[in-house]
Amino acid sequence: MSVRVRFAPSPTGYLHIGGARTALFNWLYARRHGGVFVLRVEDTDQARSTEESYRAIIDSMRWLGLDWDEGPEVGGPHGPYTQMERLASYAQAADRLVDEGKAYRCYATKDELDALRRDAERQKKQFFYPHLWRDKTSKDWIAGAPYVIRFKSPLSGETSFDDEVFGRITTPNDHLQDFVLLRSDGVPLYNFGAVVDDVTMKITLVARGRDHVVNTPQQVLLYEALGAPAPRFAHLPMMLAPDGKKLSKREAERYDIPVSVTAYRDRGFSPDGLLNYLVRFGWSHGDQETFTRREMIDLFDFSGASRADGKFDMKKCLAINHKISKDERTTSRHEYARRARPFVEARGLAPDDAHLGRALDVVRERARTFVEAADAVDYFFREPVARDPVAVKSALVPAAAPVLARLRAEVAKLDALDPETLHAALDATFDWKQAGPAARVALTGRAASPGLHEVMSALGKATVLARLDEAIAIASAG
């Protein structure tokens, strides 16, 4: 049977970093096995679902490059891929279960149940749905009154399944509630909607966060009741905040960790950089730290997944992004410039491609993100260059004027400013240890920068001469 997996986010917020990892693992599994990757929108929580969230999720998936074969915007043979457009399917399945005596109508109201729940809480007892309507028949139904459809859970025995990463998981049935399949308005709840869809969409493996293992038994029971074979399951360990708490937005902010994929994009991460951090979170292939997409796909396997939850490490995430971005093997020069450009333009600069490319070549190895790259490249294009007052005060002193003047004279004699020519022309006569600081502030306005020969080369002769003239004037004025 061909492999079919899905990623099924609910549009109740941005795409969470943990969700992105789940999506990645599913995508890798599908690509690895030449299968189909389905994107399905679980928007049955009408109170929280928004069009804006839907948009953010789609955009994030595209930015990450996790393309789907079936789903919203691309369609497919099992559509629609949005649950609110599939209500008839759930109603039909639910009716069938009721007819077969595997589910039943429950007329107890939410208020009524909430009251019971509060009572249980007050008595410090666990609330358990009293089987109010479990054993009633259609003769007891109240015409015109709202009802939900509940699953008739087994009262004894146990349910188990073989998880691809955790192995066999078995849980007793006796504490299973008669969970709700269909709300009184006909909208399905998560467990039911997901199972009905997974059956009709012929999903063969479900990979998701470990927080879902608890409702897997209920889903297994549902497959059974529906007379459909259950897919395989693969649960992934949780991604936690540095303190071991849930990586919620609030918790993450305390550690300056972005939680939405769009935030990583805005912070100047490259999709491949982020993906490389994520793929090594809960999965490994020996000691290999970074992968090209091709390698990820070829090497991915659930046997490489770990079972222990992990804590997010922003420093490492940045380091991995840095490694991926600066390496031509994983990020081409052209790709780097294409992604960096918007961040440069956001600073009000508009260099042409050739000029930008030269500057990025010079700073690339020292920028962890495109935001840092844009900052590092700023003085190449800003006129007049912005000079750091502290650096000016310490380096552009009167004594530096003659040194800068001599540098200006030497550069003026040259035709091309490539690094080799500059080294040949200047190194014999300049003591860079002494001339460096002043030249650096003159040319870049900063106390730290890439090597001066490289900087001059990327700056171009005209700009170099102009900036030296400015600096000489500043230095002379003291």
Add this chain to the structure above:
RNA sequence: GGCCCCGUCGUCUAGCGGUUAGGACACUGGCCUCUCACGCCGGUAACACGGGUUCGAGUCCCGUCGGGGUCACCA
């Protein structure tokens, strides 16, 4: 609390009965050097604890402790 799961350096992890317990990030000493990075060489640092099984346990079993997940007409 019930049920389920997990436990190797600070962090991500390798390990699948016999290893000086390896790598990466972080931290740190040094080299390189016009500064900052990059790069290179080196260092600190881990098998939660207690019982078993075994000639031999990080690897297998049990217990303890610790951590996490979940108990909705949310997903």
